[in-house]
Amino acid sequence: MKKLFYFLSIVLLTIASSCSTEYDDSELIDRLNKLEEEQKKLEEEQKEMQEQIDAQQALIDALTKNLTITSIVETDEGYVITFSDNSTITVKQDSSFIENIEVEEDCITFTFADGRVVTLPLTNNDGNDGSGDSGEVVGENNKIYYTTSDGKKLFPYNTEPAAYGAVLVSNVYKDGQGVLTFDDTITSLKYQAFYECDSLTSITIPDSVTTIGVSTFANCHSLTSVTIPNGVTTIGNNAFQYCRSLTSVTIPDSVTTIGDYAFYGCSSLTSVTIGDSVTTIGQYAFRDCSSLTSVTIPDSVTTIESCAFYKCSSLRSVIIGSGVTEIGDCVFYDCTGELIVNCNIPSASGYDDGAFYHSKFTSVTIGDGVITIGDYAFYICSSLTSVTIPDSVTSIGREAFYKCSSLTSVYCKAVTPPTGDYDMFPYNVSDRKIYVPTKSVEAYKSASYWRSYADAIVGYNF
Secondary structure (H helix, E strand, O other), X not given: OHHHHHHHHHHHHHHXXXXXXXXXXXXXXXXXXXXXXXXXXXXHHHHHHHHHXXXXXXXXXXXXXXXXXXXXEEOOOOEEEEEOOOOEEEEOOOOOOEEEEEEOOOEEEEEEOOOOEEEEEEOOOOOOOOOXXXXXXXXXXXXXXXXXXXXXXXXXXXXXXXXXXXXXXXXXXXXXXXXXXXXXXXXXXXXXXXXXXXXEEEEEOOOOOOEEOOOOOOOOOOOOEEEOOOOOOEEOOOOOOOOOOOOEEEEOOOOOEEOOOOOOOXXXXXXEEEOOOOOEEOOOOOOOOOOOXXXXXXXXXXXXXXXXXXXXXXXXXXXXXXXXXXXXXXXXOOOEEEEEEOOOEOOOOOHHHOOOOOOEEEEEEEOXXXXXXXXXXXXXXXXXXXXXXXXXXXXXXXXXXXXXXXXXXXXXXXOOOOEOOOOOOOOOOOOOEEEEEHHHHHHHHHOOOOHHHHHHEEEEOO
């Protein structure tokens, strides 16, 4: 048929070209192009119709052969179904062949346009019903429970088995709760598993999961609650980025790493509990968490990377544990309230790389045991009014409190003046006082770099 069409087309074009050179054949060419387009459309429709006839017959054959469905994955075009003999078909709901597909937790019912109904059981590849009572599936570790804002089932962004360590076999939403069932234990939630699932409001992650990967829940704007099980060791980069409705999160003791941008832009997050095994808080991890009011960084943390709490503008209380050895630049930029630092404060390579550069803390207490306050540590902390330095501190770096323009009181408890450096306290309040042990007043007034502030040094009985 197709060859005949092209033969006639060539003949007509040949006849047209043999006529007078003044003959306009554009109309004929347009008509031929339209005929070709219509033929392609008819061929596509015929192909799709045949596919649906084959799918319908495959469902009937599966019933007669006592096959079960081991996997059903919903796509934009319909459902991809895998049978227990590993054959696969794609069916489309609301077509002229299959009017309705109803997915239950243990079976799937197909209603054909002619009124026939086929119901096939839903099982795992090993033949069990996916409840976790056999094989290696333990308890509910092959299921993810969730709720949605619209009361409808959601569709994970990434349904590849590699994202979960198991194959998704069903997705059911019933009585206000959804459940994703897999054919085996879920071990991870990896790359963009639930990315941009905007209707997702809550999710319970099974205890078997060890990794929450890159962008797993990024842009889930309605997510208000998530339970991270005590077994997860890594929260990946951008994992919960822009989850703007998330109000609180507890990071369990099993977690060692909080990735870059992990909770960036979670603007409703008011509290976060960081577990005692976390060693690294990535860059921008909590940036723009503008409702966060307090944070305690445990002693296990050794590294807080750049801008980790950048512009957490509601932050009123920050406690930094003793284990921190590295603090990136601008970590607490524009953060307010009270700061307690129990770790040595490292030097920065430049003023805008300082650990607390441009933060807006009003008071700073440096914990007992701290030895070093590095260069540029509190550079331009314009809201800082008082700072307490313990007797354990032995050195204060260059421009450590430069342009702390509201600083009125410095309490330095060390009997022996700490080693100073250039411009430790310049551009503070004009009548700023530096309180030191009464018996050490003269020692401070004569010590290098301290002598520049001799008129401000006052004895104090600590």
